Amino acid sequence: GAGVSQSPSNKVTEKGKDVELRCDPISGHTALYWYRQSLGQGLEFLIYFQGNSAPDKSGLPSDRFSAERTGGSVSTLTIQRTQQEDSAVYLCASSSPRLQETQYFGPGTRLLVL
Amino acid sequence: KNEVEQSPQNLTAQEGEFITINCSYSVGISALHWLQQHPGGGIVSLFMLSSGKKKHGRLIATINIQEKHSSLHITASHPRDSAVYICAVSASYNTDKLIFGTGTRLQVFP
Numbered sequence: 001g002a003g004v005s006q007s008p009s010n011k012v013t014e015k016g017k018d019v020e021l022r023c024d025p026i027s028g029h030t031a032l033y034w035y036r037q038s039l040g041q042g043l044e045f046l047i048y049f050q051g052n053s054a055p056d057k058s059g060l061p062s063d064r065f066s067a068e069r070t071g072g073s074v075s076t077l078t079i080q081r082t083q084q085e086d087s088a089v090y091l092c093a094s095s096s097p098r099l100q101e102t103q104y105f106g107p108g109t110r111l112l113v114l
Numbered sequence: 115k116n117e118v119e120q121s122p123q124n125l126t127a128q129e130g131e132f133i134t135i136n137c138s139y140s141v142g143i144s145a146l147h148w149l150q151q152h153p154g155g156g157i158v159s160l161f162m163l164s165s166g167k168k169k170h171g172r173l174i175a176t177i178n179i180q181e182k183h184s185s186l187h188i189t190a191s192h193p194r195d196s197a198v199y200i201c202a203v204s205a206s207y208n209t210d211k212l213i214f215g216t217g218t219r220l221q222v223f224p
Contacts, residue, residue: 033212048210048211050210058208105156
């Protein structure tokens with residue numbers, strides 16, 4: 001079946017603009033994660049959704065970042081008033097309902113803020 | 115100090131060599147993951163383990179919970195194994211998220 005998909009694959013924007021990044025998880029996966037990988041840096045957790053529970057937002061770097069997950073499936077990560085330091089690859093992953101199940105990663109969205 | 119440390123940061127090998135990548139962590143964990151990231155950026159989960167040893171093809175992952183240490187071994191390495199290998203843990207204090215090491219960049223030459 002289809003894996004995790006993300007769109008767009010690449011996004012170039014101007015500083016100060018808002019951007020929306022989309023993630024389609026694997027069907028049936030109730031857990032969804034957003035991560036960020038900045039150039040030369042390791043992966044960084046941003047936010048976690050599990051079913052209908054309140055999301056774990058502990059990794060969001062500032063209040064310019066927000067995410068939602070509608071209908072327990074597709075998720076959108078929004079970055080408002082983008083800054084150059086937001087340039088990174090944003091990765092989404094999903095996993096099935098069991099605790100600590102293997103995470104399946106999407107191909108990522110490469111964001112460049114000019 | 116990072117909660118998850120990997121060594122070495124960079125590793126080169128000749129085809130056929132046995133490779134070991136190490137991961138140490140400083141927090142209590144519920145699970146440890148080994149991930150592979152190819153030059154194109156895609157990430158694949160290789161192993162998830164909480165004790166003992168797992169084997170998949172030429173890859174072997176071990177973990178020592180008491181020593182807070184894990185190793186990833188690649189036997190009979192091949193150029194297609196060239197990638198970044200990332201260790202990540204699910205910390206006991208917050209199992210929702212993964213804490214990542216900075217990765218080990220492996221290049222295997224023919």
